[in-house]
Amino acid sequence: MSITQQYLLDTYRARRLGEPAPPAPGAHxxxxxxxxxxxxxxxxxxxxxPARGRLRQALGRRLHARPRSTG
Incomplete structure (x- = not known):
């Protein structure tokens, strides 16, 4: 059974039992x-x-930012 078929079956069962529908595959x-x-x-x-990723890159840019010249 594919993911789509399982989702459709779960949706059908939820509707018959009056329960909320499950989230669609890939939603999260x-x-x-x-x-x-x-x-x-x-x-x-x-x-x-050291941690890697977006937070470290953002902090690195902030710490190593060059002062802007006016002119």
């Missing part, structure tokens, strides 16, 4: 990826390694 994929990255960075910090 990016959220899962972000949480996995955050967890990986957290584990790296606990192990004494």
């Amino acid at each position: 994929d990016w959220q899962v990826v972000r949480e996995w990255r955050d967890h990986r960075d957290f584990r790296a910090v606990l192990a004494g390694r």
Whole structure:
């Protein structure tokens, strides 16, 4: 059975039982990826390694920003 078929079956069952429909397949994929990255960075910090990713890049840009010249 494919994911789509399982989703349709779950939706049908939920409708018959008066329950809310399940989320569509793939609806939360990016959220899962972000949480996995955050967890990986957290584990790296606990192990004494530097964290990587968007937060570190943003902090690095902020710390190493060159002063703007006026003129």
